[in-house]
Amino acid sequence: WLKYNRKITAQDVGKQYPLQFKFCVKYYPEEVENELVQEVTQRLFYLQVRNDILDGSIYCPPESSVLLASYACQCKYGDFREELIDDPNNFINTDNLLPERVIEQHEISKAKWIETIVKMYKNHKDMLREEAIVEYLKLAQDLEMFGVNYFNIKNKKGSELLLGVDALGLSIYKQDNKLTPTIGFPWSEIKNVSYSNKKFTIKSSDKNSSNFVFFTDHSRINKTILHMSMGNHDLYLKRRKPDTIEMQQMKAQAEEERKTKQNYKDKITRERLAKEEIERKLADMELRLKESNEVNEGTQRQLEEYERKIRELEELLEQSNRQKRELEEMHARLAENKRALEHAKANADEDRERLLKENEQIQLQISKKNIEVEHGSEELRQRQEELERLRAEREELEAKASMLEEAAKAKEKSKEEDVTLGSMEFVDDRREESRQTNISSNIELQNQLKSLAQDLNEKRVVNKMEGIDHIHNENQRLGLDKFKTLRQIRQGNTKKRVDRFEAL
Template identity: 45%
Template structure:
């Protein structure tokens, strides 16, 4: 591949720029354009205003990654051409903030940071322990897919680094089950909030925001120089977690290089000298150190007018987004309530349909009964005719009986005569009968008197009728009530003019962040204990063992750094890497 030369013939170049989520094709680019102009063109194309965190990267002919120099023409830089004659540049994060939540303002800035950090973890360029990987994966799927959905198929290769998958005797289903469990806890977070939570966890990783360069000390020991937002550290061998030693930006006075030799002077006039593999690497190191130190000083100064305006706009945008999210949640709840009401009405409709079918069946049975009754009425009418005929016959029989009665009267008169004759005989019999009746009455009275001496026994029978009353219930559904919180009218008026109130708000957010951090550490500890029994010791890397030693010793990323001017809960303590004077640490470096 040929290097770029002069463009005196008036030709233009085609430049391809790859960001973390898009590809830009810039045609008709003047080869004599300055690096700053090309960078600004890309930033305008993607709508980025926080340009101080980013840069354009390319790989030179020695296969060394280099950053595009802003104050130098593009055709004067060693950018190789592609096979089609175009230039290919990568738009990446070049400088990292100390606190992502406080310093990142724009949504697109946060999104680009999220994509690059996520890709660095998956590529295993940024070491991430297993428990943190699972937690970060849960925030990643929340940012990508929203609230937990059982129908979403998770691709573990795009969520967890391969080294984590290899180190544990766990099936893909077991990993997915743990990610979904943590994903459920993130329900309700918007995409922006989930990405910010991801970055807040990622910034506490030991290798976050550190760019490493291979160097050698005076003893020709292979070392790595790490440049970060907190300072410069020296790393030995495969250990890129523990700096030996570390120098904060407040301790560094001057940085310079000549050819491959690089010098760092401290405030106590001590100097550390090392050699890089190539002079172009020294340029990159110096560029990173200057830019990172400038941001270090900028954070400790009042915000510029542009930054204040951006923060106000971002705050208004967050407020608008929160209002939209609240409105969306209310509409979501209202829709859920409507769906529940629909289901209830559907159930009631089914019940009414069943009742209608029962009524129709009852009506059908009633019609059948009416037909039977009509048939019975017809039969009854026929029976009435038969009975009428029988009544006529009975009347004729009555006439016959009357005639027979007259004859019987005549027989009666004959019998009366005979009766008078018998009265005399009857009178004598009556007298005899009365005498015997008196004797019988006396005997009966004696029997009754004897019977009264016995005690009668009564057996009463009580009957009780219990009525059961059936009462029907009435269902009253809960009426959905909605409460709309009116926006704070002072939100738009607070134009960040009161510095003291802004500091108080930052302190409040920092206190909340510390509480969340403690809760996060508890979550990570629980997850670590859960999967620790499944760890395969033979598959652990050197970084895993170093990280485990730090965890057992109660150390974290910030325990190896000394930042007396940073303040906050992340005030670093002294240990082997940062203890003592700068001169003592330089001696430690030279002795590696």
């Protein structure tokens, strides 16, 4: 780490030019949501943590990697939109969202990874980008390697171990396991830290406990450990004291900005919901209009059919009238023949016989015609009744069609309207031991991750898994997480834990 009060060239920065620097966080927070007040701080810290997860500096299991990737999408793009995946040059198609280790260990295509991430991404609808950053960091801070600086050390027996320095205290790890510490010392138990060459000494606030001593390969490592310890311990104390006036003002300002953004978000959400409701109503109106048009078309077809039947009935009526006229003409001829017969009684018998015969034929034709007329009259009566019924139905259909047309016009109208060496201050506040992970309090999210883990395990290539993956799986089987492990490794008094360290 560079010292701000010294020239860069006077520090151990190497001789290669141009010089490259990394802007990184040295001391990690305990609780991101309460400590990172300003949005610019949150975003810069998010970028570092995200990079540490992607390059494997912080171990993250596959299912959690997918969940964090979905929040990363919300941070970068806002709410999900279909066009984000339609363009092959956009979105996840070009973004690095998952650790390479996770991708290599699963026989899953890139398209399937995208589909899995998008499924969770869609659940973050209406979440502000700043909120997504905080949610990402809240999940990341529950990862076991979050904010831990590891150093190779040896105890008095010469056993090679790892020392972890973080915001909560000092932890001892086995060389092959950076996930699960075996012994822990909270900052509240540490009274003084010092080093001499390769030897590092920690004095406990417990008078019955001997000093906690370990060794490193170089004094520079001890110097770094000292600085990290002093800085983390100082912040540990500050978090357990009332906020300064300056911090209170910063938090008040941040809260005001948060409320302003929340109000804006609520307004946008209301407008979006109102727009969706209008679009839904318009779609419903269009559907009803389409249905009414279909009904109108059916009604028109019925009307045309009725018109055809009416024309047929009118033709039949005309035919019946014509038959009546013919019958009347026959009756007239019969009467005339009768008169002629009476007049010709005196005529010759053959004329009389001829007239009688002709009269019989006419009488026979009249009888046949009467029968036809009677049948025609009955059929005509039935057809007239049917005609009256059809006319009534036509009038009813025309009235219904008129009503549908008026309703369609009304719908169309409504559519348009819309460091320094020194002693450390003692503080007896170990609130971190009562904490739980964010996921443990969210049953729905637990179920989602459990289901996703099962799906991913089916596609996982076991011989590509690393030792840290097996350690994580075993911790899960035992029901352990970061804070449950923390409570376990701090059990017993300080003396017992120091003795355990010496025995390793």
